Amino acid sequence: MNQFRLPLQRPDGARKDEFIVGHANARVVHHLEHWGAWPVMAALLVGPRKSGRSLLARLFSKRAEGRMIDDAHRVAEAEIFHAWNLAQADRKPLLIVADHAPPEWTVRLPDLRSRLAATPVLRIEEPDDALFAALLRDQFDRRELFAGEELIGWILKRVDRTYLSLVRVVDALDDAAHDADRRRISIPLARPALQARGLLVQGAGEPRREKA
Template sequence: MTADQFDLPLPKPAVHREDEFLVSESNARAIQAIEHWGAWPVMAALLVGPRKSGRSLLARMFVAKTGGVMIDDAERTSETEMFHAWNRAQSARRPLLIVADAPPPEWAVRLPDLRSRLAATPVLRLDRPDDQLVPELLRYLFDRRDLDARPDLIAWLVKRVERSHLAVLRTVELIEEAADARRTRKLSIPMARAVLSQSGLISERLRSQPPELL
């Protein structure tokens, strides 16, 4: 599946906005399930995935489209509040999307009635970014910061950045800081190499290679 922008059709912006979501095989199944929420076995679903994966953004977009309800950071939400929200979703037929790092029992649910309801709730997973999504994320994040990242730099970073949303975001933030310090918006491989080496974002295996290969 070709990476694309997914926006649960909202008005298309002329420039990048907060309501854009990049799609690849790592998250396409969850998005398809969200689009077909009427087929959920109950009027609620658990959306789980790593931090910075866009899970809260996706939930907000879902609410904007459907008029549903979201609960973010479910692990830190009152169990009584979540229990009543789950019940209201069923009685009102208004979908509820519960956002968490992982589904129970990976976080303890002490209220038995809530535990049984969450056990009956489908789990939609956003996985770690795959080889298709990482370059798209890099291009998107650099573009949003008005940074000139050429294809050769993107290709260089793709081979070196850890496959996690947080690592991709941290890489872009550090490179932006270096660009700001140099008062330039044009990025280069030597700049990125220096940033990643200093920050420890290059793996030990890559660090042991000759500088020209890094």
């Protein structure tokens, strides 16, 4: 795993602007690092919520001195249309962040629809085991929770490997640690905490999928 960071000096321990790169998002990061070769000065960044897509867009827009529109499916279409045109005129990249790309995201303005059809789509996928484990370690570290590799492996086998599930797992364990007045997370502490919130995989079949 590596991290996509702003080329700026920050105080030691300042980690809010780090983005962990793994198989699920490596192609997206590669595309962003080579924005000068884009066919148009815009790209659509889509992916699951809690996947770090907004953070990645902020890092990119600062590094490339470009612009970003977050939650674009909630933004006025005329605003996106004008931003897209401006990006072509001043050659500053525009990153449009949304849950989905058209046609799943319904765009009614014909001129915007045609421009988005010509815009590359960058898609963050759900995490694989390696990225999920790296994100768990990172989140535990940020919250000053100690979780050994045995616990990480135990969690990987028992929860849905989605970004949303990961956030809920860490929240549950952080609350359990607070209630127990300790910062070390053990399996005996984790099991009832995750069971109580319905986060453990049920049965021996495929994991149940969480709803946003």
